[in-house]
Structure formats: structure tokens, C-alpha cells
Amino acid sequence: MSVTVYVPGDSSALAVGAGRVARAIAAQAESRGLPVELVRNGSRGAYWLEPLVEVATPAGRIAYGPVREADVSSLFDAGFLDGGDHALALGATDDIPWFANQERLCFRRVGLIDPLDLDAYAAHGGWAGLDAALGMTGADIVKAVTDSGLRGRGGAAFPTGIKWNTVLGAQADRKYIVCNADEGDSGTFSDRMIFEGDPYLLVEGMAIAGIAVGATMGYVYLRSEYPHAFRLFREAIERATAAGILGADVRGSGRTFDLEVRLGAGAYICGEETSLLESLEGKRGQVRFKPPLPALKGLFGKPTVINNVISFASVPDILARGAAWYRDYGVGRSRGTLPIQLGGNLKRGGLVEKAFGVTLRELLYDWGGGSASGRPIRAVQVGGPLGAYLPESQFDTPLDYEAFAALSAMLGHGGIVAFDDSVDMLEQARFAMAFCAIESCGKCTPCRIGSTRGVEVVDRIRASLDREKNLALLRSLSDTMLNGSLCALGGLTPYPVLSALNHFPEDFAPRVAGASASEAARA
Amino acid sequence: MSLAVPRSAPDAPPPPLSDDARRVVADALERLAELPGALLPILHAIQDGLGHVPPAAVPLIAEALNLSRAEVHGVISFYHHFRTVAPGRHVLRLCRAEACQAMGARALEARLLERTGVDFHGTTADGALTIEPVYCLGNCACAPSLMLDDEVHGRVDADALDALLDEVRR
Ligand SMILES: Cc1cc2nc3c(=O)[nH]c(=O)nc-3n(C[C@H](O)[C@H](O)[C@H](O)COP(=O)(O)O)c2cc1C
Ligand code: SF4
Ligand code: FES
Numbered sequence: 001m002s003v004t005v006y007v008p009g010d011s012s013a014l015a016v017g018a019g020r021v022a023r024a025i026a027a028q029a030e031s032r033g034l035p036v037e038l039v040r041n042g043s044r045g046a047y048w049l050e051p052l053v054e055v056a057t058p059a060g061r062i063a064y065g066p067v068r069e070a071d072v073s074s075l076f077d078a079g080f081l082d083g084g085d086h087a088l089a090l091g092a093t094d095d096i097p098w099f100a101n102q103e104r105l106c107f108r109r110v111g112l113i114d115p116l117d118l119d120a121y122a123a124h125g126g127w128a129g130l131d132a133a134l135g136m137t138g139a140d141i142v143k144a145v146t147d148s149g150l151r152g153r154g155g156a157a158f159p160t161g162i163k164w165n166t167v168l169g170a171q172a173d174r175k176y177i178v179c180n181a182d183e184g185d186s187g188t189f190s191d192r193m194i195f196e197g198d199p200y201l202l203v204e205g206m207a208i209a210g211i212a213v214g215a216t217m218g219y220v221y222l223r224s225e226y227p228h229a230f231r232l233f234r235e236a237i238e239r240a241t242a243a244g245i246l247g248a249d250v251r252g253s254g255r256t257f258d259l260e261v262r263l264g265a266g267a268y269i270c271g272e273e274t275s276l277l278e279s280l281e282g283k284r285g286q287v288r289f290k291p292p293l294p295a296l297k298g299l300f301g302k303p304t305v306i307n308n309v310i311s312f313a314s315v316p317d318i319l320a321r322g323a324a325w326y327r328d329y330g331v332g333r334s335r336g337t338l339p340i341q342l343g344g345n346l347k348r349g350g351l352v353e354k355a356f357g358v359t360l361r362e363l364l365y366d367w368g369g370g371s372a373s374g375r376p377i378r379a380v381q382v383g384g385p386l387g388a389y390l391p392e393s394q395f396d397t398p399l400d401y402e403a404f405a406a407l408s409a410m411l412g413h414g415g416i417v418a419f420d421d422s423v424d425m426l427e428q429a430r431f432a433m434a435f436c437a438i439e440s441c442g443k444c445t446p447c448r449i450g451s452t453r454g455v456e457v458v459d460r461i462r463a464s465l466d467r468e469k470n471l472a473l474l475r476s477l478s479d480t481m482l483n484g485s486l487c488a489l490g491g492l493t494p495y496p497v498l499s500a501l502n503h504f505p506e507d508f509a510p511r512v513a514g515a516s517a518s519e520a521a522r523a
Numbered sequence: 524m525s526l527a528v529p530r531s532a533p534d535a536p537p538p539p540l541s542d543d544a545r546r547v548v549a550d551a552l553e554r555l556a557e558l559p560g561a562l563l564p565i566l567h568a569i570q571d572g573l574g575h576v577p578p579a580a581v582p583l584i585a586e587a588l589n590l591s592r593a594e595v596h597g598v599i600s601f602y603h604h605f606r607t608v609a610p611g612r613h614v615l616r617l618c619r620a621e622a623c624q625a626m627g628a629r630a631l632e633a634r635l636l637e638r639t640g641v642d643f644h645g646t647t648a649d650g651a652l653t654i655e656p657v658y659c660l661g662n663c664a665c666a667p668s669l670m671l672d673d674e675v676h677g678r679v680d681a682d683a684l685d686a687l688l689d690e691v692r693r
């Protein structure tokens with residue numbers, strides 16, 4: 001009998017050598033005459049352990065990692081196909097505390113199965129939500145989503161059910177479901193992991209949305225930086241269509257739902273929903289004025305549900321297990337779980353799914369293991385390039401939309417990027433302005449001109465030219481952008497800038513020639 | 524920022540398409556022009572086939588989609604992904620975003636530009652490599668990151684970068 005060995009085909013695992021490890025395992029198995037069935041699963045999200053190799057044994061899945069190509073021969077020597085001991089052995093995967101202490105709802109299948117295997121998807125609870133939805137009225141589906149307390153995971157945290165209800169109530173000959181998979185925020189990769197680890201979950205979530213509001217066509221707008229996810233998802237759509245899950249007779253219900261995936265083209269602003277719709281229509285990705293809401297006049301002028309990948313991916317279980325089950329997780333008005341992405345300077349980076357309420361400190365130290373460099377963590381940016389930088393004194397903040405808003409910060413798409421004490425916060429503030437200048441859609445002046453001016457002002461502060469005057473100018477510029485921008489690119493860029501200035505003023509102080517800001521501050 | 528790419532005078536007509544390029548463009552238009560919102564899929568298909576979207580393709584695209592040339596040009600220039608000049612044999616996109624910054628991306632960038640002698644969007648004199656910036660590859664837990672052609676590389680230190688550069692320029 002052949003032994004099943006799992007080596008992730010996820011692009012981050014491949015980026016650290018999973019492809020070479022898989023080939024080495026196949027070659028060794030062949031030359032040793034040992035029958036091995038290689039499964040290219042998604043990543044479990046413990047990227048610090050990637051490439052993470054698992055072996056299916058009678059006692060469950062046993063993990064080894066991080067495995068390099070050069071380790072493979074010794075793994076065979078150690079009898080890893082029977083779960084044998086080895087310096088890289090981690091024991092039963094499910095017992096590794098990093099996994100055991102998570103609450104994986106959305107991500108429960110990711111890393112477990114071959115992402116394109118329809119049988120495995122069904123065997124692990126797939127389609128239960130869609131089947132439940134097919135037996136319900138649109139209004140009841142929308143009510144379940146509303147009652148679950150699910151808020152959009154793309155950044156703005158708008159209640160998903162309320163948005164769906166607007167589209168349900170709109171009268172039109174066509175309606176659309178659009179998935180925002182632009183995932184532009186630095187520090188985020190949860191959408192990518194769904195595409196590469198459990199793509200049918202997104203298919204199922206979008207189909208439920210279509211059934212709920214009466215839309216028969218869905219588009220996924222996926223960033224062009226994810227070619228691997230694109231290929232996988234196109235294949236997933238083809239297989240789901242061939243299996244009668246998508247198409248003219250969704251799971252034998254007589255209902256229609258089709259899906260198409262389109263690539264973005266490297267514009268951060270196309271993650272903003274109206275810019276994304278323009279882009280899908282084949283135009284420049286310029287932000288639209290609201291109203292009208294996309295829910296009423298969206299893609300091609302038709303009522304459109306537009307949600308983030310994780311929002312859609314959270315829906316199937318809500319339908320299968322009930323709104324109350326989901327609502328029981330979380331705190332305050334932040335219900336359910338958040339797939340949190342730990343990135344940057346952390347020892348144990350990766351995806352941690354937890355109910356809202358877990359603190360930043362727990363994530364940074366209990367999961368993240370502190371900085372990768374071994375130096376103190378000095379600043380943490382949460383919520384992508386438009387998110388605030390938080391200092392140590394704010395690490396006890398619970399992950400909760402309102403708690404972050406109270407700090408002039410945001411959770412966004414759940415990305416957490418840690419910096420050690422070598423970071424120069426003036427440089428980070430400058431980058432925030434520079435990024436805004438590069439990515440501005442150009443529609444409004446505070447963003448388009450303000451960001452370029454912002455870069456110049458930060459440069460003058462660094463050069464100690466009229467420091468006090470330029471610091472005041474930076475604040476007033478930020479104020480203008482905050483209040484005068486049409487969308488959150490210009491409107492939130494001041495968050496990282498002002499938080500850097502407010503929490504790390506020493507980095508904006510005059511510098512000893514040649515010294516970095518933090519050295520200068522300590523000198 | 525200086526751009527190490529050849530530029531033609533603003534009003535000079537673009538160089539004509541080769542027969543191969545003409546076929547790629549015609550094929551993209553034939554397969555995709557009927558799609559709703561067809562322009563981005565068409566531009567992707569052309570760039571995938573030719574490595575760039577040649578300016579001489581613009582009138583053909585405009586005609587097929589019933590758009591003005593200015594509109595097509597406006598779309599191409601809006602998106603960072605599309606290039607109008609042929610790249611080198613390989614394209615290296617270095618991540619410049621925050622999670623990679625936290626793991627030394629700024630130093631890596633300096634090394635890359637110094638070792639290749641070109642600025643972002645430039646192509647090395649031997650035609651081996653074009654360098655572009657990118658803002659996050661979704662590899663933030665294994666930073667710093669770069670993408671060489673279609674493949675992401677993570678935990679890239681100076682040695683790993685040098686090895687990749689040697690490989691593509693061999
Ligand atoms: C500059 C900017 C970039 C954004 N990028 C993304 C993105 O990459 N992915 C995403 O889902 N939402 C993004 N959003 C939020 C969307 O505008 C919108 O709120 C979201 O797609 C709604 O889906 P949700 O309710 O499921 O979160 C961005 C917003 C702005 C202003
Ligand atoms: S704030 Fe910036 S990105 Fe947003 S609409 Fe205005 S110019 Fe465009
Ligand atoms: S910030 Fe570089 S890969 Fe995400």
C-alpha cells in the first residue's frame with residue numbers, strides 16, 4: 001500500500017523550496033522502491049515551518065519541518081513514512097500548539113486537502129452551506145448572514161447581510177456577484193491561501209450569494225501578482241462547472257450560477273470597490289462617486305454584491321451551522337473569527353485564525369514568537385499600508401473593530417507587520433506618502449498632490465530644514481487628506497504618517513550625521 | 524528617477540508590428556473582444572504573448588473594441604502591470620512593501636540596483652533582466668520576497684539574490 005505524503009503547492013511554500021522537496025521525495029521513493037502518493041495540499045499557514053511535510057500514518061498526520069531538499073534522504077533513512085523520529089519531526093500536526101490553539105472556521109480545510117479535489121472537498125463538509133441555501137428563500141439566506149454578525153473582511157467592516165439585503169431588494173434584469181480578491185495590503189495573504197488551499201470554498205460562498213440575491217453571474221477580480229492562484233482557480237471553476245456545481249443547474253436545483261475569474265493589473269487602488277468595478281468594465285481604475293451604491297448601480301450599472309474573499313468564504317458555514325453558531329465567537333460588535341496574517345519581522349509568521357478579542361501581544365509573542373531578528377519589536381503596522389503604526393504601549397489592544405477605531409487605527413484585512421528596533425519611523429512615514437503618490441487614481445487633489453507634497457515635507461524634516469514649520473505642515477497636509485479625499489487611499493494615508501509622528505517623535509528629531517533615527521534617539 | 528528604457532519622440536509613429544506580434548494581437552482580439560469589459564483580458568493576453576503591449580497594437584485594439592486610441596492608451600498607462608517596451612529575457616520584481624521592508628528589503632533593493640547597474644523598469648545591457656518594483660506578493664511571512672518571471676522567492680538574503688542574478692545572466 002502506498003503512503004500518502006503531503007507537500008504544499010502553496011506559492012509561499014514553493015517560494016521557500018517546497019517544489020524541490022516534493023521532487024526529492026518522489027525521486028527517493030522511486031529509487032528506494034517505496035510506493036508514495038504525493039498530495040500537493042495548500043499550506044496550513046505555519047510559514048515558519050514551511051516547507052512542512054506531512055505523512056499520513058495510522059496514528060494521524062505526522063509533521064516534519066522546515067524540510068530542505070538536502071534533508072529528504074535522511075527523512076527516508078529515519079523511516080518518516082511510518083512517522084519515524086528525526087531532528088525535524090514535529091509530532092502530530094494537530095497537536096502542535098501553534099495550530100491547536102487556533103479557532104479555524106474559515107480555514108479549517110486549508111492545508112488538509114488537495115485544493116482541486118472535489119471529492120475531498122465534499123468529504124470534509126463542502127457544499128453543506130450551498131445545499132442548505134438552495135432550500136431557503138433569498139430573504140432567509142440574507143437574514144442568516146445578517147444575524148451571524150458577519151462584517152466585511154476586506155477592510156471597511158460593513159455588515160455583509162445588510163449589503164446583500166439592498167441587492168436582494170433591488171429590481172433589475174441582471175444582478176452580479178463580484179469578489180474582491182485584489183489583496184493589495186502588505187502583510188496580507190489570507191485570500192491567496194483560500195485560492196491555493198480551498199478554492200471551492202469561495203465558489204460555494206459566491207454561489208450562495210447569487211442564490212440569495214438572485215444573481216446568475218459572478219466575477220472574481222484577482223490581483224495579477226498571484227498568477228499561481230489564478231491558474232488554480234481557473235481550474236477549480238472548470239471542474240466545478242463540469243461537476244454541475246456551477247452552471248445552469250446548480251447542484252440539481254434548476255438555479256443558474258456562473259463564475260469567471262479576471263486578473264487585475266498591478267494597481268492598488270483597484271482594491272477599492274468602485275475602482276475595481278471600473279477595471280472589470282475595462283476602464284482606468286478611477287474611483288466612482290458614491291452614491292449610487294454598487295449595491296444598486298454596480299457592475300455594468302446593475303445591482304452588485306461586492307465582497308472580499310474571506311467574507312464570501314465565511315458564509316458557507318454560517319448557512320450549514322447556523323447564524324448563532326458563528327455569532328458565538330467574538331467580542332462586542334466584532335463577531336466570528338478573523339484570519340490574521342502575521343508578517344514582517346517575526347520568528348513564527350503565518351496565518352492564525354482566532355475569534356475576535358485576541359490581543360495584539362498574544363499574536364506577536366504567543367504565536368509570532370517575537371521578532372525574527374531577536375531584537376525588541378518596536379512598531380507594528382496593522383491593516384496594510386493605510387493602517388496605523390502601533391507602539392509597544394498599545395500591544396494589549398484586543399482585535400476588535402471598535403477598539404482599533406478608538407486608537408485611530410484599523411484592522412483592515414487582518415494583516416499584522418512587525419518591525420524591530422532598527423526601523424526608522426520617519427522613513428516609514430515617508431513610504432506611506434510615497435505609496436499613496438504612486439497608487440493614487442488621480443481623481444482628487446488632496447490625495448494626488450498632497451501625497452507628493454508629503455514626501456517632500458518629510459524629506460525636509462529629515463534634512464532639518466525648517467523642522468518645526470515642516471512638522472506643522474505635515475500635520476496640516478495630513479488633515480487636508482483625511483478630510484478632503486474621495487476615498488480611503490488619500491483619506492487614510494495620514495494614519496500611518498500621524499501614528500509614526502505621534503508615537504515615535506524621536507525619529508523626527510534632528511539627527512547626528514550618519515546615524516539612523518533610532519540610534520540618534522538613543523545617543 | 525531615470526528610466527533606462529529607450530524612448531521614441533512623442534510624435535514618431537510606433538515601430539510596426541512583426542508578423543508574429545500581429546498574430547498574437549489578432550488572436551487575442553478574436554478570442555476575447557466579445558467579453559464584457561474585454562480590454563484588460565486582451566491586454567493581458569497580448570503581454571503574456573509578447574512580453575509587452577506594443578504601441579502599434581493600440582489602434583488595432585481600439586478598432587476592435589470601438590474605443591478611441593486615447594482611451595486604450597489611457598488604460599494601458601494607468602496600470603503598473605502593463606509595459607509598452609519589450610523586457611529582457613527575465614523579469615525580476617522586487618517587493619518594496621512594508622513586511623519586506625521589515626526584513627531588509629531596502630538593503631536588498633540597493634544591492635540589486637547596484638549589481639545590475641539599472642534603475643527600476645530598466646533592462647540590463649546584456650538583455651538578460653528587467654527589474655520592476657512590486658508592492659506585496661502575498662509572501663509576507665517569508666519576507667523579503669521577489670518574483671522571478673512567474674515564481675516567488677522568499678527569505679531572500681544577499682547570497683540568494685546573487686545566486687539568482689548569476690543564474691539568469693548566465
Ligand atoms: C485603497 C483601497 C484599497 C482596498 N483594497 C481592498 C482589497 O484589496 N481587498 C478588499 O477586499 N477590499 C479592499 N478595499 C475595500 C473595498 O473598497 C470594499 O470595502 C470591500 O471590497 C467590500 O467587501 P467586504 O464588505 O466583504 O469587505 C479597499 C479600499 C480602499 C479604499
Ligand atoms: S483619494 Fe486618491 S485614490 Fe481615492 S479617489 Fe481621490 S485621488 Fe483617487
Ligand atoms: S510585503 Fe513583500 S510579500 Fe508582502
